[in-house]
Amino acid sequence: NMMKQAGLTNPDGSPILPTSPEELLEQAAKFKAATGKPYFSWPTVNESASWFRHFTTLVAQQGADVFSADGKKIDVRSKEAVNALELIARLYHEGDVKTGSDYGAANQAFINGEAGMVVVGTWVIDDFIAQSEKPDSPLAKGYTVVPFPSIYGKKAVYADGHSWVLLKGGARDDKTHKAALALLRHLWDNDFEWSRTGHLPARREVAESATYKELPFRKNIAEITSTAYSVPSAVAHQRAVEVAVGEEVGNMCLSNKPLADVQTSMEQRVAKLVAGGTTAGAAK
Numbered sequence: 495n496m497m498k499q500a501g502l503t504n505p506d507g508s509p510i511l512p513t514s515p516e517e518l519l520e521q522a523a524k525f526k527a528a529t530g531k532p533y534f535s536w537p538t539v540n541e542s543a544s545w546f547r548h549f550t551t552l553v554a555q556q557g558a559d560v561f562s563a564d565g566k567k568i569d570v571r572s573k574e575a576v577n578a579l580e581l582i583a584r585l586y587h588e589g590d591v592k593t594g595s596d597y598g599a600a601n602q603a604f605i606n607g608e609a610g611m612v613v614v615g616t617w618v619i620d621d622f623i624a625q626s627e628k629p630d631s632p633l634a635k636g637y638t639v640v641p642f643p644s645i646y647g648k649k650a651v652y653a654d655g656h657s658w659v660l661l662k663g664g665a666r667d668d669k670t671h672k673a674a675l676a677l678l679r680h681l682w683d684n685d686f687e688w689s690r691t692g693h694l695p696a697r698r699e700v701a702e703s704a705t706y707k708e709l710p711f712r713k714n715i716a717e718i719t720s721t722a723y724s725v726p727s728a729v730a731h732q733r734a735v736e737v738a739v740g741e742e743v744g745n746m747c748l749s750n751k752p753l754a755d756v757q758t759s760m761e762q763r764v765a766k767l768v769a770g771g772t773t774a775g776a777a778k
Contacts, residue, residue: 495636535609542740552578554650554723565728607632619692653722
């Protein structure tokens with residue numbers, strides 16, 4: 495609805511998505527001029543994951559990698575990494591991202607019509623559908639879902655998942671072992687049910703099924719199963735590494751930490767983590 499107000503929709507009502515950094519900045523400025531609101535809402539405080547996801551997504555869209563395949567090095571000085579960091583900082587400092595929001599507030603801002611797009615995981619699709627069905631909602635008859643736009647030409651978006659595992663030697667006895675396997679089998683057999691919130695299925699046959707594709711907006715996001723970028727599994731202490739990188743991207747925006755200092759901090763914190771150590775703040 496707000497994109498239409500800003501003249502950023504196609505004849506069929508779908509949003510016009512930017513295809514370059516220049517178009518993104520132009521659209522964000524046009525949107526703000528027309529609505530008085532920021533183009534984006536995403537968590538900016540008490541949440542490092544969103545900063546990490548945006549950074550890695552934008553690097554991947556340029557055909558580059560943040561991490562080496564063996565998981566032992568991080569490259570934040572490449573042209574692609576610098577492009578991504580500078581674009582994120584510019585969006586934030588030019589007022590194109592709603593400020594001061596944690597995860598819940600960022601989502602609520604979108605629901606309340608305080609921003610044009612919320613950048614968030616697919617798991618909230620059905621929650622937002624429920625909001626869009628309320629006649630007095632800013633989302634009423636004007637809500638859609640798309641993968642993060644391809645800003646640098648290549649379709650790519652950061653994705654990770656949730657995993658259930660049976661640790662080797664983790665079952666006390668045969669009965670417990672069989673019970674654990676039965677639970678894992680139950681989760682596998684009911685993968686479609688878990689995907690009904692908006693999560694992408696773990697099973698290809700579910701993702702490609704007519705039943706799944708008939709769910710709202712699932713055709714829009716199905717491509718993520720082949721365009722997703724994730725951190726190499728070889729990266730040690732992966733969650734702590736993601737937090738460390740995300741915190742530094744956030745520091746660049748929230749406290750104007752110089753880009754060179756951000757790059758150095760990322761390198762030092764990640765090097766310590768992959769070597770088996772910890773860094774202050776990395777376990778928040």
